Amino acid sequence: MNSSLKFSAISARASESPIGEMMHRALSDPKMISLAAGFVDNETLPIELTARAAAELLGDRPAATRALQYGTNQGNEGLREHLIDRLERSEGAAKGSFAELSGRLVLTQGSQQMLYLLAEVLLDPGDIVLVEAPTYFVFLDVVKARGARSIGIACDEGGMRLDALEAVLGEIDARGELGRVKLIYTVSEHNNPTGLSLADDRRGPLVEIAKRWSRRSRILILEDSAYRGLTFSGTEPASVWSHDSDRDRVILARTFSKTLSPGLRCGYAVLPEDLVAPVLALKGSHDFGSAHFIQGLLEVILRDGSYERHVEELRRSYRAKRDVMIQALEEHFGTGSGVRWTNPAGGIYVWLTFPAEVDTGRGGLLMERSLAEGVMYVPGDLAYPREPIDPPRNHARLTFGVPRDFELVEGTRRLAAAFAECFAIPV
Numbered sequence: 001m002n003s004s005l006k007f008s009a010i011s012a013r014a015s016e017s018p019i020g021e022m023m024h025r026a027l028s029d030p031k032m033i034s035l036a037a038g039f040v041d042n043e044t045l046p047i048e049l050t051a052r053a054a055a056e057l058l059g060d061r062p063a064a065t066r067a068l069q070y071g072t073n074q075g076n077e078g079l080r081e082h083l084i085d086r087l088e089r090s091e092g093a094a095k096g097s098f099a100e101l102s103g104r105l106v107l108t109q110g111s112q113q114m115l116y117l118l119a120e121v122l123l124d125p126g127d128i129v130l131v132e133a134p135t136y137f138v139f140l141d142v143v144k145a146r147g148a149r150s151i152g153i154a155c156d157e158g159g160m161r162l163d164a165l166e167a168v169l170g171e172i173d174a175r176g177e178l179g180r181v182k183l184i185y186t187v188s189e190h191n192n193p194t195g196l197s198l199a200d201d202r203r204g205p206l207v208e209i210a211k212r213w214s215r216r217s218r219i220l221i222l223e224d225s226a227y228r229g230l231t232f233s234g235t236e237p238a239s240v241w242s243h244d245s246d247r248d249r250v251i252l253a254r255t256f257s258k259t260l261s262p263g264l265r266c267g268y269a270v271l272p273e274d275l276v277a278p279v280l281a282l283k284g285s286h287d288f289g290s291a292h293f294i295q296g297l298l299e300v301i302l303r304d305g306s307y308e309r310h311v312e313e314l315r316r317s318y319r320a321k322r323d324v325m326i327q328a329l330e331e332h333f334g335t336g337s338g339v340r341w342t343n344p345a346g347g348i349y350v351w352l353t354f355p356a357e358v359d360t361g362r363g364g365l366l367m368e369r370s371l372a373e374g375v376m377y378v379p380g381d382l383a384y385p386r387e388p389i390d391p392p393r394n395h396a397r398l399t400f401g402v403p404r405d406f407e408l409v410e411g412t413r414r415l416a417a418a419f420a421e422c423f424a425i426p427v
């Protein structure tokens with residue numbers, strides 16, 4: 001009998017991301033320059049570093065045996081303690097003052113698994129998540145799959161605008177929906193897609209706002225600092241999490257994907273105490289613990305300073321690539337073109353704003369001409385939630401992560417040529 005499958009509601013909502021289709025197209029055409037994929041630089045992947053750490057781990061029989069066995073659901077205790085020590089140092093806290101937090105740190109399969117778990121634990125259909133507009137589009141998909149709503153908060157050079165956040169909270173309250181607001185999501189450093197960070201002087205007040213508006217139920221802040229460590233100057237503001245003195249308001253999610261290797265798939269979060277058990281209960285159903293071998297490997301890599309040296313080298317390399325891309329934009333998009341872009345102080349993204357009449361979206365003229373010219377970008381509308389207003393369609397995300405210098409220059413030239421062809425603007 002040929003009966004059709006009946007899928008769950010969550011499966012029906014989790015439509016395949018359009019990015020997958022675009023990436024497929026880019027990879028299947030060797031002449032295409034992709035300024036779209038948010039991958040990390042192939043040239044700087046830590047091959048020797050990882051080989052040395054693997055040899056050391058596998059050369060130590062008891063450690064190797066532990067690493068190749070199942071681990072705990074929460075993750076390798078030694079690594080969790082080490083990460084908490086690092087957090088203490090990076091937040092300027094006294095030695096030992098965060099010690100009990102290793103029990104609240106959960107290691108996951110990339111930070112993406114943590115984002116998904118948190119959505120599973122916290123969101124029911126109809127619940128509300130407040131997000132930067134624009135934001136990390138994969139998280140928008142996660143929220144959508146839960147049947148929850150993402151509502152965008154306007155941003156400026158300093159990231160999420162707190163006056164806009166308060167205004168949106170006020171509107172939600174007036175509609176009687178405040179009790180449905182579960183999370184405020186911020187990508188605090190070098191946001192994907194804009195490259196911009198949440199200003200230092202907004203971090204404490206953001207926590208205060210979350211507290212003040214938690215009249216109906218506790219509103220949590222999810223601080224996704226996936227690009228932490230990649231600030232070119234090497235100096236970063238204290239986390240949003242550090243302003244949460246009660247440690248019950250902010251979830252701090254981090255990852256080794258951007259500063260080391262996404263192939264290792266290791267991320268983690270420090271959770272408010274009452275979230276740990278629910279997250280672990282669901283994680284147990286996912287995988288009863290992320291790859292134990294990788295956690296053992298990371299313990300070795302983090303031990304002797306080679307990680308710091310690697311990240312320093314990455315910062316140097318990404319800063320140089322950022323400069324190449326910005327210079328190419330200046331050269332190929334003349335001042336008369338009306339195109340603007342961010343000049344990020346870290347991370348791997350540049351955000352372009354075209355004149356309002358330019359449609360950068362899929363099926364639009366610019367995308368079509370760009371593909372014909374042999375360059376790909378991420379259409380900006382994908383990074384906006386559908387509320388409170390329809391996504392603008394005149395932005396594009398470019399990345400300088402993977403392309404080599406000549407590809408950054410040539411890719412930018414092709415994009416400018418596509419733009420000129422569509423809009424007959426001299427560039």
Ligand SMILES: Cc1ncc(COP(=O)(O)O)c(C=O)c1O
Nearest residue numbers: 110111112136192226255257267
């Ligand atoms: C803002 C942000 N958060 C989270 C992730 C997930 O990264 P991973 O699962 O590799 O840790 C990404 C990946 O690109 C990202 O850009």
